[in-house]
Amino acid sequence: xxxxxxxxPRTFDRDKALTTAVRLFWERGYEATSVSELTAAMDIRxxxxxxxxxxxxxxxxxAVLAYQRSEPANFAGIALREEPTAYGAISRxxxxxxxxxxxxxxxxxxxxxxxxxxxxxxxxxVGVFLRDIRNANIAVFAARxxxxxxxxxxxxxxxxxxxxxxxxxxxxxxxxxxxxxxPAEGLRPVVELALKAWPVPPPEHR
Numbered sequence: 553x554x555x556x557x558x559x560x561p562r563t564f565d566r567d568k569a570l571t572t573a574v575r576l577f578w579e580r581g582y583e584a585t586s587v588s589e590l591t592a593a594m595d596i597r598x599x600x601x602x603x604x605x606x607x608x609x610x611x612x613x614x615a616v617l618a619y620q621r622s623e624p625a626n627f628a629g630i631a632l633r634e635e636p637t638a639y640g641a642i643s644r645x646x647x648x649x650x651x652x653x654x655x656x657x658x659x660x661x662x663x664x665x666x667x668x669x670x671x672x673x674x675x676x677x678v679g680v681f682l683r684d685i686r687n688a689n690i691a692v693f694a695a696r697x698x699x700x701x702x703x704x705x706x707x708x709x710x711x712x713x714x715x716x717x718x719x720x721x722x723x724x725x726x727x728x729x730x731x732x733x734x735p736a737e738g739l740r741p742v743v744e745l746a747l748k749a750w751p752v753p754p755p756e757h758r
Contacts, residue, residue, distance in 0.1 A: 566604055569594040574615045574622075578663040582612050582678050583670045612667075613681060619663045620685075624652050632692065638700035639754045642693070642719055646743040649723055653730035654739070661727035690720045710751050722746045 572594050576585050587608050591598050605611035619625050628645045635641035653661050664685050671679040693716035700706040726739055747754075 564596050570618055573611055574619050577612055577615050577667055578659040581667045581669055583672055632696055637755050638696050638705055643747055649726050650736050650739045653727055654736040661731035665724050665727040666731055690716050
């Protein structure tokens with residue numbers, strides 16, 4: 553059992569408590585989730601939360617990092633590593649996003665996208681934290697598209713940054729629509745339409 557900052561053993565499972573926090577923040581967002589709701593869901597006292605996680609903001613940031621390591625969040629990185637073409641990676645990401653964002657076994661959409669809404673100005677750094685993660689994801693997309701240009705998969709004339717921004721916006725939209733209750737079958741045609749923006753015929757159609 554790990555020690556608290558006061559030297560007393562914690563009487564709760566920290567990892568389990570963090571998993572509970574991830575789900576609550578995912579369902580409600582950062583601003584709408586109170587410390588009292590967190591402690592009630594975790595079945596701990598506020599003092600235990602502060603001893604283990606310092607404060608709500610620090611807990612949230614740790615929850616986001618835990619979420620990023622989870623299966624519902626790391627599917628994009630896996631696709632980028634496994635697919636031999638940029639088109640294969642992007643199309644797989646969009647199609648898998650639908651299935652993951654609408655999976656009833658966990659809250660709908662993406663925690664990093666959903667938690668960004670209605671952040672109070674006093675917690676502006678939380679909004680910046682989430683924005684930086686989303687911007688980093690766009691940069692990863694752009695880097696993969698740059699590789700596609702160098703490999704000849706895309707022509708030099710393609711604005712890879714704009715294309716990365718476009719697909720990032722589609723993913724964010726899919727998250728929001730899933731959170732609004734749109735089922736997977738309602739989002740699949742959206743992805744196929746979005747993929748028509750690919751600048752050249754995809755590899756399987758050449």
